[in-house]
Amino acid sequence: MKELLLKDYKPELECVRKLTEIKKARFPVIDIHTHLGKLGLGEEYQSKYDLKKYLDKLVKLNVKHIVNMDGLYQDDFDKMMKFTTNYNHYITTFMSIDFSNFGSKTFEEETTDHILACYHRGSRGIRLEHQISFTYKDKKGNYLRLDDERLKFIYKLARKFDIPVYIRVGDSKAYFKAINENNEQIETLINNPKQSHYNNGSPSFEELLEMQENVIKGNKQTKFIVGHFGSYVENLSYVAKQLDACSNMFIDMAGCVAELGRVPYAARKFFIKYQNRILFGTDSTPLNDQDFITSVRFLETFDECFEHHRQGRWYIYGIELPNRVLKKVYYQNACLLLKIPNELLYINDIIIKDLKSNEE
Structure with missing residues (x-):
């Protein structure tokens, strides 16, 4: 064999190791980050899965x-x-903001009306899309910044109603670097070149982190969930400093098990130290539930060198958290943040099964 293309390289591991069979989580779980609709599945999402069957599967x-x-x-x-x-007893839906009219005289009034209407219909969180600083510009042609004073009213409304604001300022840091042999995400970027932010005129990774810091520190009474492990899962020391500085900051682990699982010693210490600030999340859709089993294996076991389908050919390691920490990450932190009564968690599966049996 003279040469082998990277895409054709599929090694079979020869190391003998324990791989725990995971059938369900050890304790009740609140998945703080799922996609049931358009963002994850496109316009015709309702025809792509059966919601009742999907929720029944989650209950199991x-x-x-x-x-x-x-x-x-x-x-x-x-x-x-x-x-x-x-x-609605089982699903909490976050609203988003329409920034297409940003900078106009009516933006604040229309957005306020929208937030109020969504809240009264049961929405209990505001999700600010991470693409806004790559997509939207004001009338002067400047990219929209999360720390723009013209967005201050959104954070004040969230504080008033005591609902969290979900933010995420960017993607993997590797997405901001040149696509070459030194980029650890090169396979992902070759297959999806539009995900690259390298030299495309948008804010740099460092500028995005600065915006995030300014927003959280400048709105201390507003609770923020910073997605994908504080927007910088590759640098746990940085995330730790932000959590230390901002008591109103929480993070979710959605889409981050691949990065966390390659630094299991540091990750375990981090989870234990910041056990009150971390939320379980998968970033999954009804058509992709592999992330849940992988996340549970990562959190509950010391399994070594197992595959993570989301991140190419990476192999990861479990961190086997103590039960008291698992409970906080799985559901206790989310219950406090979203004000979900503990007793509701134990009747949701009964309600879902009853609804299903009645319809059948």
Whole structure:
């Protein structure tokens, strides 16, 4: 063999190691980061899966509640709320903001009305899309910054209603670097070149982190969930400093098990130290539930060198958290943040099964 293309390299591991069979989570779980609709599955999401069957499957995995990040706004929000109306006890939906009218005289008034309307219809969080600083510009042609004073009213409204604001300022740091042999995400970027932010005129990774810091520190009474492990899972020391500086900051682990699982010693110490600030999340859709089993294996076991389908050919290691920490990460922190009564978690599966049997 003279040469082998990287895409064709599929090694079979010869190391003999224990791989625990995971059927469900050890304790009740609230998945703080799922996608039931348009963001994860496209416009025709309702025809792609059966919501009742999907939720019943989650119950068997010991998932007692989920947060749906696909609330969006206007007609999309109405469509989603109608779609999930029978399962409001099990699904918390976050709204989004329409920034297409940003900078206009009516933006603040219209956005305020939207937030109020969504809140009164049951939405209990605001999701600010991470693409806003790559996509939207004001009338002067400047990219929209999360720390723009013209967005201050959004954070004040969230504080008033005591609902969290979900933010995520960027993607993997490797997405901001040149696509070459030194980029650890090269396979992902070759297959999806539009995900690259390298020299495309958008804010740098460092500028995005600065915006994030300014927003959280400048709105100390507002609770923020910073997605994907504080937007910088590759640098746990940085995330730790931000958590130390901002008591109103929480992080989710959605889409981050691949990065965390390659530094198991540091990750375990981090989870134990910041056990009150970390939320379980998968970033999954009804068509992709592999992330849940992988996440549970990572959190509950000391399994070594196992595959993570989301991140190419990486292999990861478990961190086997103590039960008291697991409970906080799995559901206790989310219950406090979203004000979900503990007793509701234990009846959700019964309600879902009853609804299913009645319809059958």
